[in-house]
Amino acid sequence: MDCSEEDKRRANVETLMSLFRDKDSSGESADSKDKKEQEKRANVETLVSLFRDKDSSGESADSKDKKEQEKRSELAALDFIESGLPSKDSTLPFGIKSSVNLLNHMHMKVCYVQQKSRDSLGVTDQMQALSIYEKGKHIGHESILEREHRSPSQISGGVKRQLPRLPEAGEYIKVVPPPGKIxxxxxxxxxxxxxxxxxxxxxxxxxxxxxxxxxxxxxxxxxxxxxxxxxxxxxxxxxxxxxxxxxxxxxxxxxxxxxxxxxxxxTAVPAPRHLTKEHLEGTSVSLKWTDGDNMEGITHQFLLTLKSEGKEPRAIHTEDCSKKICDLEPDTEYIIAVATVLNTQLSDPAVITIHTEPCLREVLSKIGLEDHYDNKLTLSTVLEINQNDTSENKLEMAKSLPEAFLRKLMMLDANARSDKCVSSDVDKRNAINPLDVITALVLCSDSFLQQDMVVKMALCQFAVPFLMPNYETREITMMLWSMREIVRTFRPSTQAKLSCEERIVLFDIPLVSFVRLGRTTSSKSQILNKLLSNTKEYHDIFHHRKMVSGDVPRRISDGLVEISWYLPCGIRNIDKFPEPLAVTNLRGDSRAFEKQFSFLCQTSAVVYIFCDESETDFFKNLEGKDVKAKVILISSVGKTFTLKMMTMKPSLKTTIVDENKKNDEELMKALQKSISEMLERSPHKLSLANLADRARCCDILVDEDRDECHSASKTAGKITKQVAKTFDFKDQQLPSQGHIWKELSWLETECWRLRKIGDQNIKVYRKYLKTEEKPLKKKLQRFEMTAAMQSFIHGVTPEVQRYYFLKWLEMDLDNLSRHRLSALQDSYKELSDKLPQNSERIAEIDQQISVCSLRLEHFFRECGQLYECADHLPEGSRQRKTMEQLPAICAQMLLDGFPLELVDGDVANIPMKWITEVLTELHHSMHSNSKLKVITIIGAENSGKSTLLNSMFGVRFAVSKGTCTRGAFIQLINVNKDVRMELGCDCIMIIDTEGLKPNQMVQDDHSHERDKEVASLAVALSDATIVSVPQDNFREKDILEMVLHAFTRLKDVGKKPLCHFVHTNMSDMPAVERKKRGKELVEQLNEVIRKDTRMKKDNITKCSDVMEFDPDTSSWYIPPVWHGTPPMAPFSVDYSETAQALKKRLIRDLKKHQGRGDLIHFISNVDRFWKDL
Missing domain, CATH: 2.60.40.10 (Immunoglobulins)
Known part of the structure; x- marks a missing residue:
């Protein structure tokens, strides 16, 4: 640019500046002012011409670029002129600094208003110009000049510009204030x-x-x-x-x-809708959703974000409306958000919280059961004597919990759910919910241990598994077989004088179910416990959050449906409900367990649903579904409850039944009223056995649906169908144990009893008796195997169905005779307690009990007789081969936990050949490692001997109301290999005996000799003896005398066993009183000895001559069996703990006692002692 052009430019800029300098115009004429205004406009036009395009032809490219850059710089400077000069220290855009410096040098005064970036606003043809102010006459920002649109000729370098509209002479416009923040x-x-x-x-x-x-x-x-x-x-x-x-x-x-x-x-992106969980496993989840509103035809994606505690968030993209997410951690809570992605914009997320299912194997590993999911626990392994019986061990780790629970449960300890490991106090991750322990044990046990567990849980008044989830197979199983053995006694208010004894799965009863929706502030299970517990006899039937480890999150037991029963006792001021009812409780949120919830809605008389008021929209899902039950919502707002009846047809509707229940107690009373009203209306009743078909329709497995179980049931049914009258059946189908066997047994026992020898020579008399035996034995040999016995042997021969068959037959036989035997036992006990001198009537009832009894031992007696007569059968014949297998089968049953009859209670005789072969086979099956020690119980009849043994050792001696031990039975308990050396044996044999009758009840048939002989034999065979003494004084003296006679007989065989006296039905007694009672017992025993001439003749002067007995450590006072009023009373914890203490003491005693050999030695002792005694 040459100097002349530069000078012109400077002159024009100076002219422009002069337009805005303050000048005093007062006194000027109007013409003068107009003239000045015209001059200003002319100068502005001159300035504008500087920026008009000129002909640049012939100029070089560099020259053109330089001019273009200068124009832009000057144009930018004009902006600053229009806006006002910046401060001296301001940062200036490149290319305009020199222009602005020039203006500053000229002391130009321009008012400044900040302008937003035009580019950010993005509009060029609608932008409003900034303001130019005159100094002096404008105070602050008091005028604004509206800009005009530039004409295309005023656009330079492609940049659109605007020039201000200059104010008319004397025109002043106020500044317009902008609006507040958007x-x-x-x-x-x-x-x-x-x-x-x-x-x-x-x-x-x-x-x-x-x-x-x-x-x-x-x-x-x-x-x-x-x-x-x-x-x-x-x-x-x-x-x-x-x-x-x-x-x-x-x-x-x-x-x-x-x-x-x-x-x-x-603008918002529509969020996904209807986000739901389709399938959830331990390591994966399948989700689905639908597009947001108005997203049809628009290309978009979805972003899934997974968050879990302690983990980095995980992002997943997908174009589909569904996604299976894998590689998740088991038993972990995830928050999953799904958002729509459109043009890099995200919608609000649809959020779902899931908790991955625990890995069952992981939980089993944590509690030490991982090996038993495939290799099931058995009853015989659970009952083993181990280190916990020989020493005191703390529960250090979670792996100890299953064994601790099982051992207490087998001992009928109602505190079995209250154990926790020491490490859980230090690290909460080691804690485990007792319901998870129970679930794991059921899944890791064989069918027969499951059944035993459930029976004992019911006795402890624990709720038992009804629908069992399996997180490994994703299946649900109805535990019908497990509940088959439960028999309960009750008295309905309509029949208060009659006692009903029913097998619970066969009894028609209304079913009342309780579930929850979402989370509730109150404990559903605790409210149920209050509802089902009789007045002043509260018991925790359902485990709840306030019990030990109840607040530990469940990992494998959500989805479990438990069941319990309310059974009235017939006393109005005690009973909560007049009739029996079954109550189920679904664990977890019912929304997550559709199969269980659907099944309960179809089978229950009433379903009560605990839910928050905000959750009630969920029940719209019930419309159109098969809901046979009445549905009552227990909706809560805070801590206030309202009961609402829900009807499904013709449309979903709720009606308030009861409202404003402000605490659990008020709610419990409202529930009691509601259920009582339901019972009065004669609700639909079904037996649990009849629910199996409905379970199958709901895709729920039934534990009885195994081929071996069905086959065994049919075989047992073939036998019981033939039983019209018990006496006739035994006479026709079990002939070998009839009158011929009784006559033969009398002759065999008479050989050493010599009750009718008179003045005859002993040798001649015994020879005569042997001669009489021969024709009877020939008659026995002529009996053919009956159809019933063929079915029996067919049932016990296959190992895979043997246990099922024996259980089915045992239960079916009990169902046939239970009611009749129960009534007879009631009559017998009442006469024995109130009129013991009425011996004839008592003997008559006793005979009726014998005739009406038909149990497993009768079939095994027949097996024994058939085996003893098998010698006359041809060698190699099919029947003989079948008979020769029976001892081995019976030996295996002993190992599996079934009792074996040692002494036939009907004839007071031992089938020695049969017993010898069975125990010999048992010895071989134990690989000749059969060193044993023996514990025996003797004492008064109906004093709870069998119950005590069952509680101490977890064994299964018959204790139902319709049974009474006759003769003697044995059961075998293995000793764990870790303590065999310490204990000095491989197994322990338990002998349960027939009760001793008081003298008032002695008959001329020498039955009193039978019970004393059985007691004497049992004591002779034992290393430690428990003597059960009744509480009533009138029988105590007679029983002690009979016990002493039993011990006295052992002097001849050189035996002096350990002895523990047990006083039953005794309340808590101080130690001083116990010591005093122990001394009194010794005095009583010594007094009996002093008065007995026979003992004096045998030089027996005190009890220590015939037994080892320490009154301070060997006298036990056993509390009553039940804690409260049956049938809703649980087994007494005090009873169980006392029984457990007695067991540990006996085992300590056995450590000190020298063993006497193995099973072969035991067999020879049985033969010798039975004859000698």
């Missing part, structure tokens, strides 16, 4: 509702102009929207998921605009 009241996919603040310093009505554009483009409006007297505006018909810029300016009455206030926002 806020977005709502942002939706297709609309935005924005608002702004009131402009400062201006009162009265206002107008505003609003405009907007989409990011990355422009939205040209001929005129911005004008909003009057309002500070918000909703813009519709926008595109979803797009970013928009919004501008608002204030407009005054003259059309002048303020500075534009700007804000940006993206």
């Amino acid at each position: 806020k977005f009241k709502s942002v939706k996919p297709n609309s935005v509702h924005l608002s702004w603040g009131r402009p400062d310093g201006v009162e009265g009505p206002k107008s505003f102009r609003v405009k907007w554009r989409k990011a990355g483009g422009s939205m040209k409006l001929k005129d911005p929207y004008i909003i009057k007297d309002c500070y918000n505006f909703e813009i519709n018909h926008l595109q979803l998921g797009q970013q928009y810029s919004f501008s608002v300016a204030t407009e005054d009455e003259g059309g002048h605009l303020s500075e534009w206030i700007e804000a940006s926002v993206s």
Whole structure:
């Protein structure tokens, strides 16, 4: 650029500046002022001409670029002139600094108003110009000049510019204040509702102009929207998921605009809808959802975000409306968010919280059961004597919990669910919920241990598994077989004088179910416990959160349905309900367990649903479903409950039944009233056995649906179908143990009893008796195997179905005779207690009991007789081979936990050949490792001897109401290899004996000799003897005398066993009183000895001559069996703990006692002692 051009430019800039210098125009004429104004305009035109395009032909490219850059620089300088000069220290854009410095040098005074970036606003043809102010006459920002649109000729370098409209002479326009900050009241996919603040310093009505554009483009409006007297505006018909810029300016009455206030926002992306969990496992989850509103035809994706405690968030993209997420951690809570992705914009997420199912094997490993899921626990392994019986061990680790629970349960200890390991106090991760322990044990036990567990849980008044979930197979199983053996006694209010004894799965009873929806503040299970517990006899039937480890999260027991029963005792001020009912309890949120919930809705008389008031919309899902039960909601708001009856047809409707129950106690009473009213209306009743078909329809397995179980049931049914009258059946189908066997037994025992020898020579008399035996034996040999015995042997021969068959037959036989025997036993006990001198009537009832009894031992007696007569059969014949297998089968049954009859209680005789072969086979099956020690119990009849043994050792001697031990039975308990050396034996044999009758009940048939002989034999065979002494004084003296006679007989065989006296039904007694009673017992025993001439003759002067007995350590006072009023009373914890203490003491005693050999030695002792005694 040459100097002349530069000088011209400087002159023109100076001319422009002079336009805005303050000059005093007072006193000038109007013509003079007009002239000056014209001069100013002419100078402005001259300045503008500097930036007009000129002919540049012939110029080099570099020259053109240089001129273009100069024009841009000068144009930018003009902006600063228009806006006002910046401060001296301001940072200036490149290319305009020199121009601005020049203006500063000239001391130009320009008022400055900050302008927002035009590029960020994105509108060029609608931008309002900034303000130019004159100094002196304008105080602050008091005028604004509206800019005009530039003509195309005024555009330089492709940049659109605007020049100010110069004010007319004397024209002054006030500054328009801008609106307040823009806020977005709502942002939706297709609309935005924005608002702004009131402009400062201006009162009265206002107008505003609003405009907007989409990011990355422009939205040209001929005129911005004008909003009057309002500070918000909703813009519709926008595109979803797009970013928009919004501008608002204030407009005054003259059309002048303020500075534009700007804000940006993206329209919302529709969130996914209906996010649901389709399938959940330990390491994966399948989710599905639907597109958000108005997303059809729009390309988009979804972003899934997974969060879990202690883990980095995980992001997954998908284009589908479903996703299976794998590689999750088992038993972990995940929060999963699903958001729509559109144009890099995210929708609000749809969120679901899931808890992956625990890995069953992981839980089993934690509690030491991992090996037993495939290799099931058995009853014989659980009952083993181990280190816990020989020493005191603390529960250090979670692996100890299953064994601790099982051992207590086998001993009928109602505190079995209260154990926890020491390590759980230090590290909560080692804690485990008792329901998980029970679930794991059921899944890891064989069918017969399951059955035994369930029976004992019922005796402890624990709820038992009804529908069992399996997190490994994803299956649910109805535990019908496990409950088959439960028999309960009760008295309905309508038959208060009659006692009913029923097998619970066959009894028609209304079913009442309780479930929950979501989480509830109150404990459902604790409320049920209060509901089912009789007045002042509260018991924790269902485990709940306030019990030991009840607050530990369940891992494998959610989905478990437990069942318990309310059974009245017939006493109105005790019974909660007049009739029996079954109560089920679903663990966990019912929404997660559709099969169980559906099954309960189809089979229950009433389903009560605990839920929060906010959850009730869920029940719309029940419309159209098969809901046969009445449904009552227990909805809660805070701690207030309302009972609402829900009807499904013709449409879903709820009706308030009871409301404003402010605590658990009030709710419990409302439930009691509701259930009582249901019972009065004669609800639909079903037996649990009849629910099996419904379970199968609900895709629920039934534990009886095994081929071996069905086959065994059919075989047992073939036998019981033949039983019309018990006496006739035994006479026709079990002939070998009839009158011929009784006559033969009398002759055999008479050989050493010599009761009718008179004055005959002993040898001659015994020879005569042997001669009489021969024809009887021949008659026995002529008996053919009957159809019933063929079915019996067919049932016990296959090992895979043997246990099922024996259980089915045992239960079916009990069902046939239980009611008759129960009534006879009641009569016998009543006469024995109140009129013991009425010996004839007592003997008559006793005979009726014998005739009506038909149990497993009768079939095994027949097996014994058939085996003893097998010698006459041809060698190699099929029947003989079958008979020769029977001892081995019976030996295996002993190992499996079935008792074996040692002494035939009907004839007081021992089938020695049969017993010898069975125990010999047992010896071989134990690989000749059969060193044993023997514990025996003797004492008064009906004093609870069998119950005590069952509680001490977990064995299964018959104790049902319709049974009474006759003769003697044995059961075998293995000793764990770790303590065999310490204990000095491989197994322990338990002998249960027939009760001793008081002298008042002695008959001329020498039955009193039978029970004393059995007691003497049992004591002779034992290493330690328990003597059960009745509480009533009138029988105690007789029983002690009979016990002493039994011990006295042992002097001849050189035996002096350990002895523990047990006093039953005794309340808690102080130690001082116990010591006193122990001394009194010794005195009583010595007094009996002093008065007995026979003992004096044998030089027996004190009890220590015939037994080892320490009154301080060997006298036991056993509490009553039940804690409360049966049938709702649980087994007494005090009883169980005392029995357990006695067991440990006996085992300590056995350690000190020298063993006497193995099973072969025991067999020879049986033969010798039976004859000698």
